[in-house]
Amino acid sequence: MDTTRFTDSRVAITGGAGGIGQAIARRLIAEGAEVYALDRRGLDKLPEGVAGIEMDLGSPASVAAVVAGLYADDDRPVHLVNSAGIVEDDVAAIDMPIEQFDAVIGVNLRGVFITCQAFGRELIARGGGAIVNIASMSGNAVVNFPQKQSAYNTSKAAVTALTKSLAVEWGTSGVRLNALSPGYVDTPLNHLKADMHDIWKRDVVVGRFATPDEVAASVAFLLSDDAKYYIGAELLMDGGYSLR
């Protein structure tokens, strides 16, 4: 690992207190970055060296206040990783209350748009930067089985489409956006569905979930100059699940 790849860089991670968010924070710190974890909970349990900032990405005002605070006395660009996300717990579309559909789209899609816009404006004003959005194999590669999660799957397909759209709009201003689509990862997001884990693993070619650290390594790559020619790409890392 290059411990200097992000020296002098600032990176904000939404959902930074979550399973994948914390792994990304640890990885980027190990590579020299200054890291801010933006989350609505869990900020008291962050890895050493991570600055926790309370933020609800359902609220444009909350996001705007965080962005203003980050630039209050430091003009260096703040790169962005969108890792916040929620999933409905195995709900058939035919029975899903519209409020539940709205809640998932609200965090996973609307929230990503709000943060991309707020952070993207500042990056454009400073000549560029990088944004990585965590989508999912559930967006474009598979429909998960056996659980039903139509809102989540839809939101993640849209995150990839949004990433591509913004990559084209902002690419000429030096802002690179890319999406990372993991398969199953061992984090609290999946713990409620423990009875399904064996079914999921059966179809992963390598027979196991990804670790949060493996996801973090790919995020670090997309965020870094090593990925300079990646513009609006979706990287799929699913252990071969979608091939079966």
Ligand SMILES: NC(=O)c1ccc[n+]([C@@H]2O[C@H](COP(=O)([O-])OP(=O)(O)OC[C@H]3O[C@@H](n4cnc5c(N)ncnc54)[C@H](O)[C@@H]3O)[C@@H](O)[C@H]2O)c1
């Ligand atoms: N775990 C997996 O198997 C898996 C697979 C593919 C993609 N993903 C995606 O990776 C990302 C991270 O997932 P994870 O496994 O770390 O989940 P997680 O539940 O451990 O973490 C998600 C974090 O998002 C935060 N969050 C939710 N709503 C928020 C809001 N309104 N404002 C601010 N923060 C909010 C939560 O507080 C939590 O800390 C998500 O986007 C998820 O969809 C996860």
